[in-house]
Amino acid sequence: MLGTYIHYYFVCHRKLWLFVHQIQMEKEHERVMEGKILHDVTYKKMEHRELEIEGVGKIDGMQDKYVREVKLTSKMKEADRWQLLHYLSELKKRGIEKVGLLSYPKEKKTEEVILNVTHEKELEKIEKHIQGIILQQTPPKLSQKPYCTSCAYYAFCYAKGEE
Numbered sequence: 017m018l019g020t021y022i023h024y025y026f027v028c029h030r031k032l033w034l035f036v037h038q039i040q041m042e043k044e045h046e047r048v049m050e051g052k053i054l055h056d057v058t059y060k061k062m063e064h065r066e067l068e069i070e071g072v073g074k075i076d077g078m079q080d081k082y083v084r085e086v087k088l089t090s091k092m093k094e095a096d097r098w099q100l101l102h103y104l105s106e107l108k109k110r111g112i113e114k115v116g117l118l119s120y121p122k123e124k125k126t127e128e129v130i131l132n133v134t135h136e137k138e139l140e141k142i143e144k145h146i147q148g149i150i151l152q153q154t155p156p157k158l159s160q161k162p163y164c165t166s167c168a169y170y171a172f173c174y175a176k177g178e179e
């Protein structure tokens with residue numbers, strides 16, 4: 017499962033559904049570009065950058081015992097943590113055991129993320145739940161969140177007539 021799905025699961029189930037069903041918004045592309053530039057600058061000197069794990073996505077970097085994930089802000093820290101735990105778990109399934117490092121260069125913050133058995137069990141449940149959300153015929157109902165205004169789907173969700 018893609019790491020992005022895990023991230024969106026923690027941000028908003030409706031966003032997850034819209035993304036998976038390929039309803040993409042321009043603002044999302046801008047934000048992705050901003051993130052890409054940040055990654056390029058932050059990990060310029062790192063040996064292994066942007067490693068693709070098939071079916072899981074691109075991890076930002078791997079060096080020594082660490083897998084690194086870099087984000088623009090720590091506003092969605094819980095989602096960031098679980099995305100990184102998902103990468104650690106998928107690597108472990110492939111025989112590679114690493115420790116995660118979650119970085120917010122703009123805020124000068126970095127923290128270690130260590131995968132344990134409880135996380136692995138929880139990830140299994142989360143993946144099942146995500147499959148259920150994806151299979152729904154229609155998106156989950158709009159549930160207002162403090163960060164809706166900065167979401168790529170804001171215009172879509174709050175279009176006149178949408179409840």
Ligand code: SF4
Pocket residue numbers: 027028029030031034158159160161163164165167168169170173
């Ligand atoms: S605008 Fe709000 S409800 Fe709509 S997808 Fe984004 S976070 Fe979810």
